[in-house]
Amino acid sequence: MQITDYKYIYFLGIGGIGMSALARWFGVNGFEVAGYDRTQTPLTDTLHAEGISVHFEDSVDLIPAAFLQNPDQTLVVYTPAIPKNHSEYNYLKDNGFTLQKRSQVLGLIAGGMFTIGVAGTHGKTTTSSMTAHLLRHSGVNCAAFLGGITQNYGTNMLLNAPTAQLSQVPCVVEADEFDRSFLTLFPDIAIVTSTDADHLDIYGSHDSVLESFSAYVSQIKPNGRLFMKKGLTLANKTKAKVEEYSLNEGAYHTQNIRIENACFVFDLVHPQGVINDIILQVPGFHNVENAVAASAVGLALGLSGEQIRAAIETFGGVKRRFEYYLKTDQHVLIDDYAHHPAEVYAFLSSLKALYPNRQVTAIFQPHLYSRTRDFAVEFAESLSLADNVILLDIYPARELPIEGVSSDLIFDKITSDKIQCLKSSLIDVLKNRPLDVVATIGAGDIDSYIESIKKVLEGTSD
Known part of the structure; x- marks a missing residue:
């Protein structure tokens, strides 16, 4: 077909x-x-x-x-x-x-193009968006199907210019492991950012998650390439050429990473040399690492170091990924989609690095009863990076309540200053607390409260 x-x-x-x-x-x-x-x-x-x-x-x-x-x-x-x-x-x-x-048809579309599949239990939306932006900014005719709304283009997709040579057109696809839909893809180039345990309500165990990722990389074309975060155990599951990347190690990594004017600046080391002084407007050590993976693909497709630098410096990020809503000397308000302990840790550690002398308040809405049950200890450890934690009730999404599972499982183990409240009480709670740097975190509907929180910080709330 x-x-x-x-x-x-x-x-x-x-x-x-x-x-x-x-x-x-x-x-x-x-x-x-x-x-x-x-x-x-x-x-x-x-x-x-x-x-x-x-x-x-x-x-x-x-x-x-x-x-x-x-x-x-x-x-x-x-x-x-x-x-x-x-x-x-x-x-x-x-x-x-x-x-x-939809996943089957996306596989059909990608099968007729030069497919770049970006997979991972976290990081795939930003990494695929960065990859697509690198190509588009550099003048490459490409398409992209993404899992979030890009700030640069205001959409979750990029449309290629029509051409009779469709098989030569790069198509960047966010390869979603949630329901194994990424197994409809047979990429020419693949990125795998992470294979942590997640979606255990679907998979049942971490071993099943790993089996699914193994099946995904086995579908990379034999003459293709896999850019894999260093430390993952997928290299022997594919016939493609495997190259590792990470923040500090691998064939592709960074050096001289620093923070200047609330931006992360770094040098990118790759097998052919170094690209110096890349400025990333979207904060976060994890986003620097995502940029390394996207740059590896760009270099593989023939982009120059100057094209890589210019494109990364103009990347505006993805909605709900380290998204600023307020940035003044008095208050900062940032929203992030993080809903796995590793994502929460990456986000808060980067936030603390950006604002080392300021008080960070994390407002966290757990997503799914099963994820809360499976990772309560890990969530508490990650959230404890914040100076203050406001923990909300669980956003159920597709799930029914599970007996004995509530946000209490996380709350009891948080070691920072903490308070627990319902969403309906959040704004009143914030009005009575000292606030400096505030972060809303979660994949549920916590973002619907951002404008009200912003009014509290600006002093314009009713």
Whole structure:
């Protein structure tokens, strides 16, 4: 099965951020595209403006006739959120149409391009976004499918310019291990940033996580390349050329790292030499390491040291990754998506390095009951890097409560000054505490409180 087997692409659930990205790619690359979604949104408005037909009523009659009349040439992309009694879904399923999930179709798209797959239990969103920016900033015609909204482009994707030589166009893909969807990819180049235990509600054990990553790297093309963080145990799982990177060791690493004007500045050491005095506007030791991995790919694709330096210096970051909302002499407010203990540790250690003489208050919202249960001790150790911790209740996401599991499991083990409260009480709690550098941390809905927190810091809260 190849993407060129199809002329018509129909989406069930076209308005989601990931699905709309695929729809736009197909539209730009000469396919006929249409779709259904339950509600109209700015994303569906964008699709409409680009000539893609979208309707909001579950009716087979609203599917364009050309799609219905050519089932062999029509690919249906659907989201699992579509209910099983959906009339369009059932008609298409029962009448000879090919139905694929988003991850499968992303694999098909990537399979027709020069694929750069960026995987890891953390770091993959920023690293894939950096990699895509390096290429785009350097004038390379490329595409990208990312897991977050880039500050540089205001979107989770980059569209390539149409070309008859699509197989030569680099496509940067954030390779998500969550539901093993990265196993639809067969990369030419891969990055693996980390293989820590995570998503144990899906995998069951760390060994299963490692098995999945082993399967992923085994799918790198035999003449391909794997850029792997030093210390990971994947080198014997692939036929690709393996090169290691890290902050301080490996074929690709940094030296002379320092902080200047709240930016991380470093020299990048690589097998062919050194790129001096790279300025990274997005703070964090972990982001410097992500930049090393992205730069390794850029160098492999022929970018010069000057192109690497210029692109990294203009990288604006990703929404909810070390994102500043307030930065004054009196107060700093930063939001970060960290939801694994290693991510929390990396974020807070970098924050303390940036502001060594100021008091850091971490407001943390645990994400998932199972993750809280599995990593309570580790979360407490990471959060204890902050001077003060405000711990919220667990954001359940896709889970039902687990008996005996609450944020108490973390709270009891935190060694910093600490307080526990419900989200509904957070703003009142903040009004009665001295605040300096404040960080909101978590993958739930903690970011919905940022504007209210900002008002407290600015003294404009009701």
